Amino acid sequence: AKELSRVAENGEDHLSTEAAGEEEEANGEDEPEKESSEITVEEMERAELEARLIAFRIRDLVGSDGTSPYFLYDRKEKRMKPVRFRDIVILLRSARGWAPLFEEQFRLLGLPVYVERGGGYFSATEIQVMLSLLQLIDNPYQDIPLASVLRSPIVGLSAEELALLRLERKKGSFYDAVIRFTTSKGENGQSIEHQELKATLRRFLEKMGRWRDLARRGALSRLIWQIYRETGYYDFVGGLPGGKERQANLQALYDRARLFEEGAFRGLFRFLRFVERMKERGDDMGTARALGEQEDVVRIMTIHKSKGLEFPIVFLAGASKTFNEQDLRSPTLFSKDLGIGTDVVDFDLSIRSASLPKLAIREREKKEMLAEEMRLLYVALTRAKEKLYIVATLPDYKKEEERWKEKGGKGDEPLPAYHLLSAKSYLDWIGPALILPRDSSQDLSSNGASPRFKEGFTLQVIPARELSHPTRMKGEEIRSEIWETLRRFETVPVSLIHEVEEETGRQAMAEEELERILGWTSPYTPMERHPAKQSVSEIKRKMQLFQEEEEEQEMLWLGSGIDSGTGFASDAAISLRQASSSFPLRRPRLARRPRFMEEGGLTATEKGTAMHTVMQHLDLTRPLDRDRVEEELKSFVRRELLTPEQAKSIDIDGILRFFNTRMGRRMLTASHVYREVPFTFKIPASRAYPDWEGEDEEILVQGIVDALIEEEGHLLLLDYKTDRTDGIEDGELIRRYRLQVALYREAVGNIWRRPVARSFLYFFHGEKLLEVE
Template sequence: AELKDIVILLRTMSGWSDVFVNTLMQEGIPAYADTGTGYFQSVEIMTILNMIRIIDNPRQDIPFAGVLYSKLCGLTTDELTHIRLMDRNTSLYEASLIYENEGNNEELKNKLMDFLNMLHRLRDMMKYTPIHELIQEILDITGYAYYVMAMPGGDRRKANIDMLISLAVGFEKGSYSSLFHFIRYVEKLQKYDVDYGEASTSGEDENTVRVMSIHKSKGLEFPIVIVGGLNKQFNMQDQRSKIIFDVDYAIGPDYIDVENRTKIQTLLKKVIQKKTQIDNLGEELRVLYVAMTRAKEKLIMTGYLKSVEDLNIEKDFSFSTLISVKSYLELVLPAMNNAFTDYMRINLLRKEDIISGELTKQRFLQHDYKEIESEIASINRNEDIQKEIEKRLYYIYPHDDEAKLRVKLSVSELKKLGQFVDDEDSELLYEDISPELQENYLSENQYIPDFVKGPQAEMAGTDRGTLYHKVLELLDFSRLNNYDDLVGELNKMAQIGKIAKDDIGKLNIGNIFKFTQSDVAKRVIKAQEAGKLYKEKQFVIGLKASEVYPDQVSDELILVQGIIDVFFEEENELVLLDYKSDIVKDESQLID
């Protein structure tokens, strides 16, 4: 049998599934529970969140201690104690700085120096680096992603980290994109129990032990089924409420004697309690039946007994006996003691046996450690083996830089990389308009009524750019003889639903009109009349990596995609236009 053939069924996942999964993981057995919770409690996510907390503010003792103790730094509890004792009246961060300079343990001082240098470097990067890139930088510097991938369930742990990076990317699209606000955002998610659940990488062919609820296993079968937690008490909360509700008998309240200040259960409440008890027991029996019939080859049921005497308990399974049971174990054990179930075997595992088994395991581990240490000592004396180990451990992939290249980029992303500088390759297509025309046509958009302008709400830069591109794509420059023609064309666009009426008030119509009267616009009209004008055309072009990234010498192909706003043929040449709506002539515009 393989691990994927095993499933652990539980009556309830809350408070139980995490214990099973963590215990199996500690034993090196990959396990997964689809609970929809536990994401922020996973070790790898807590560690990275603690790291970004101290990058934002290192004077937080709990996150700082967590990171020092984690594999990001790798200190032991004794080493943490030595640091704390350097100065008990200051933060752990400041105590670490003191120990780095004045400590007496050279090995610990070197560890702290390396970690603090990394922390200070990341704090400097925080000022200009997006959050998701900062998290990726933490993983690259420390190699923590490789560490979690080497742990049991490494694929799922790595998927959890990838989900955190995706969460950071989504957060940065909002109004607040600082590291401080991201930390507050995560804390609010935890405060209000908004849990994403651990990332699921488990499929049908994944070789891992699955932990699921009995309800979720309905209709499924597995080669080996372990039904755990049989000793868990049934939920009697409904019967203990002050007021009980029932479909047939309505409401069962307590009787309160105000004069004597006493409270007793009414007869109706007792009837409803008994009915609820029978109904709940029937449901529990059905759930138990589902759990026991999921196994195709082997069924293992586990539970906890307070004393050995409870093992040989016998029951006649009368009605009065059945309705008094409080757990599955009280149903299963008497049935297994029946003569008709002699094919079922009971194994008793005492606490002493568990402790003895753990001690034996630890002895073997200590013996293994000694053998490994002696093996390492012999390897250190063999230069050939040592060189081969160093060659494998310190191997550097020769194309590592190329592996980090993006194979597809947009023109906007190229601009961010500094490949295009607008001021060098662009020109102002129109000068300030004459005072006469300004007075006659452009005086505060005098021909546009307020109901057409709409509310003058703030508009995002990307939305404004999209609106200008849409309008310029739809405009026929040859039909614009004056300002009124332009206003009329905009109104027509709004009437046929091409743009919203409110959007007209967000346009600088004066600038658009000035452009339509420029020399370039006349060339556009001429190309349109000749049938050689093209608008909003998509393109994909392949460039060498060395052309896109100046620091690269690779000839790997990088795809660049984008949309050409306007181009036209003129004298056997192509003329390209790229509309820009974010020009700034005065510093005061940026302040405003």
């Protein structure tokens, strides 16, 4: 019997085939597999989804959920026997990246699994912890190994406790911080948790001292075994998932240390250097073998390692994983028959393209790569004696199915060579080979099963989101089983109908929970609508706009008929706030003008910025006259504090007139003048946002004080303005900037812990000096 099933995730589909029979061994040499060095995030997600799908199917096969197991025919005993975990093998094109993810998912679902690895010893968690501890014994002034050991079960500190240790000594080595923490006095005023942490660290440092003495005097293997005994780490890892393999890894570390000492080199330092050189060369050792071939576990291996073997049930995972064409994208290709192929560079056109020899070599290498992949696929498809599942992931199955129909042959005809050569994955060969011709296809059924494939194969479509819910997965499989029973014109058991009804009820409850979660409203809505940080100028602008709106809230547009100027009907009433949301009452200020506009001169804002820059950097220790200011401006241009255009826009006479005022002379003779003083402090959000509702929160306010003048221990605050003041009363100018100056005074008082005695505004246009109470 053959079966095909498929799973999909939001837009990802997984495909799985099941077949029976025995085939001859594939021809070809047992070449080592080529593996890509990295696995992408998308590929990790697909691997986890396929692992979950396979795990669910295995649980059904062995009857782990209380269901009836699948039976296999035992040829030796000549009787039917239920499926056991040892009857199942998962084949991967490449174990790197995928095998650990499969192992993790299987263990999370409580399935026994064994992975045949060719490497990964030094990346095993228990080995990394032990190597970090050995590095620490060799030299405790290593921050990363120390943090690793303290965080490990050997000491068992939390991340918060590690942060507490670092706060004890913010600079210097982490080991010094630990020593300082453990030797600090004043335990009577410390919390119980604080004292317990100190006691834990003291015990660890005491053990460290003994281990360092043993490392200098005794054998390395004896040191490692002593650590196992004193810390209990060997027993601890034995209780974790995969405990036997973890203990075997620790045993192997002990054995390898003992073998190392039998050579010419000895000592902990030399052993650690030996391990580091192995890592640098990429000579990773395989994890220790902890399980025998007859253990009742699901085995995960590569297709290469499965050559010459047969298994009752085989899952081929990653059938949609793209072939590794990294070698074909190399800048230089080599061939023993065709020579060397490189890129051709046209320096005049700055174009790089592949040369004809490179194209020929690439085509030859691609054909050889595809031939090897086809041989491996043949091996994978012929390992199963009873059942074969092919699992794959697709972004959109329906589109992929249409492509298969276009590529597929008629009836039993072989696939065209062009389609064979254009394949990017195993599924590009399998799909077109199994799909039925267009005229014999039928519509996809509602339960996910499809009769679109050739006799003996069944397709099942399962959204990948359902793989996160084992009960939903089971319900989908029940529906598929009902469909298959109906196709065979057999009676559907009532128990299956009841199970579907129960599953439907569980799904309805899950949907209600989902609606509750998605319908949740944040209680911090005001905070989400307003920035958590504002400038003083922006707060002043918002407050000014709000006050203007409040004053003109009763303003009405009245008229007969439609006013051609406003577009409002007669008797229509609209507030300025409402109108501002529909009409551009204010021209927005651009952060940077286009180049074609810069030729017309500087804006008022840009001129004001330039004036503030000059007032910030003028040397107040030397007499100021026109020649002196012009010399300073040239210096600012050379230092790129100003552009030539900005320097030309400076009102030199206005600057000189300011320093001839009483405030200017006080600035020149003051004991200290602080210019362009930045600050950041907190204020209640309701002060910055007039429309704030709900509980009050705090926001950050930032700004820059133009000048703080210190006289006889008092502070004077001065804020320059370059605004035009024509026709504006002094009282109106003070009203406009009162909030801004008040925030400046509050910030200086809170941060400097000194009150501001008096505050002033100076307007260069009009030469006005106004005191703000």
